[in-house]
Amino acid sequence: MKRFFPLLLAVAITFVSMARAQTITRDVPYAQPADERQKLDIYSPAGAKGLPVVFWIHGGGWQAGDKSDVKLKPQMFMDQGFVFVSINYRLLPGVDMGTLIRDVALSFRWVQDHIAEHGGDPTRVLVGGHSAGAQLAALICTDERYFKEQGLTFAMLKGCVPVDGDTYDVPAIIETAETRRRVHGQPQPKYSHRQEFGDDPVKHRDFSAVNHVARDKGIPPFLLLHVADHPDTSAQAQHFGAVLKQAGIPVKVFGAKDTHHVQLNDNLGLPDDPATKALLEFVAKTVK
Numbered sequence: 001m002k003r004f005f006p007l008l009l010a011v012a013i014t015f016v017s018m019a020r021a022q023t024i025t026r027d028v029p030y031a032q033p034a035d036e037r038q039k040l041d042i043y044s045p046a047g048a049k050g051l052p053v054v055f056w057i058h059g060g061g062w063q064a065g066d067k068s069d070v071k072l073k074p075q076m077f078m079d080q081g082f083v084f085v086s087i088n089y090r091l092l093p094g095v096d097m098g099t100l101i102r103d104v105a106l107s108f109r110w111v112q113d114h115i116a117e118h119g120g121d122p123t124r125v126l127v128g129g130h131s132a133g134a135q136l137a138a139l140i141c142t143d144e145r146y147f148k149e150q151g152l153t154f155a156m157l158k159g160c161v162p163v164d165g166d167t168y169d170v171p172a173i174i175e176t177a178e179t180r181r182r183v184h185g186q187p188q189p190k191y192s193h194r195q196e197f198g199d200d201p202v203k204h205r206d207f208s209a210v211n212h213v214a215r216d217k218g219i220p221p222f223l224l225l226h227v228a229d230h231p232d233t234s235a236q237a238q239h240f241g242a243v244l245k246q247a248g249i250p251v252k253v254f255g256a257k258d259t260h261h262v263q264l265n266d267n268l269g270l271p272d273d274p275a276t277k278a279l280l281e282f283v284a285k286t287v288k
Contacts, residue, residue: 022046022078025118030110031103035090040107041067043074043084048119052126052158052287055111056086057104059131059265062196063092072269076276080283083120085111089136097197097207104136105146112152126159126287127220130265134165138209138240142219154218159286161279163225163265166232168240169211170197170204173232210243221250223282225275227264228255250286254278 023044031038045051054077058065067086074084089103112122129137140146141160147153166173174193181188197207205211213219222244226237234255241253256264256275267273 022075023048023118024074028110030087030107037088037090038103038107039067040085040087040110042115042118043078043086044119045078045081045083048083050116050121051081051083051119052124053111053115053120053122054082054084055108055125055127056084057127057129057133057136058086058088059129059133060091062097062100062132065091065132071266076269080280082126083115083118085115085120092196093191097203101136101139101146101207102149104140105150105152108140108147109150109152112156123156124158124287125156126161126283127157128161128163129165130163131165131261132167134162135167135207135209138162138165138168138222139207139212141222142209142217143212144217154220157218157220159221159223159282161223161225161282163268164227164230164233164261166236167193167197167207168209168236170208171201172239173236174204176232176235210240213243213247213249215247215249219244219247219249221282221286222252223279224251224253225264225278226253226255227259227261228257230261233261252278252282 023046025042027039028042029039056070056073058067058069067088070086077084087104087107089100089107092100111125115122127137127141137160141154141157144154162168170193177193178188197204224237224241226233228234237253241251244251254275259267264275268276268279270276
């Protein structure tokens with residue numbers, strides 16, 4: 001036991017140093033008056049000033065999830081010289097999809113107005129999100145209307161990193177899922193993507209990032225991370241990547257092997273993780 005004591009002490013000192021080397025500000029309201037879900041957390045390195053910002057959107061099927069589910073990402077990005085912001089937003093079915101997306105845009109407006117107080121540079125922002133958050137990240141970085149409502153443009157966006165989303169093209173995933181269930185004689189769920197996105201083909205197209213990609217809009221470079229052997233997220237990432245490329249927008253599509261939907265997101269920040277390496281390479285090229 002004695003020979004392990006120095007190691008345990010070193011680990012304890014390391015954790016204390018990490019705690020002292022950052023400031024975490026939790027449950028900051030971004031709306032007035034703020035719903036319980038309209039809050040965000042900010043992770044800042046010690047002495048932060050003018051650092052680029054990561055704006056992170058959690059997953060959970062638009063019906064669950066929380067801004068605290070960030071695992072290794074805040075520390076990884078702070079180590080790279082970023083301020084990290086993780087947001088909550090109101091959820092389905094309590095609000096509709098349009099209101100939910102506007103919560104994301106409203107929280108981004110707050111970041112623009114206040115992140116300098118926490119050491120961040122509002123003109124250099126990387127947007128990212130996992131699963132449902134991937135759809136939200138992709139949409140607010142391609143459909144400028146949500147930013148325009150907040151008096152914003154795409155000018156401050158330096159990159160977008162959606163992680164394993166399956167709804168960059170909502171009609172495609174609806175048709176894929178419903179056909180799969182139909183040919184196997186399975187009943188259709190009562191509340192699936194069709195209902196989540198408004199049960200209206202016009203809304204389904206409107207909430208699809210692929211339909212808002214165009215040249216000369218200021219859309220930032222994209223890194224699309226996905227699970228390599230997942231048929232739906234792979235197809236969506238490849239399709240979205242092709243649409244971005246055709247519009248002249250820099251994009252890299254990276255399929256992570258030997259992982260799954262949750263693990264891909266949770267492992268971002270591990271030193272030997274291939275998706276993490278792809279992410280850090282993308283950040284080095286686009287943001288820093």
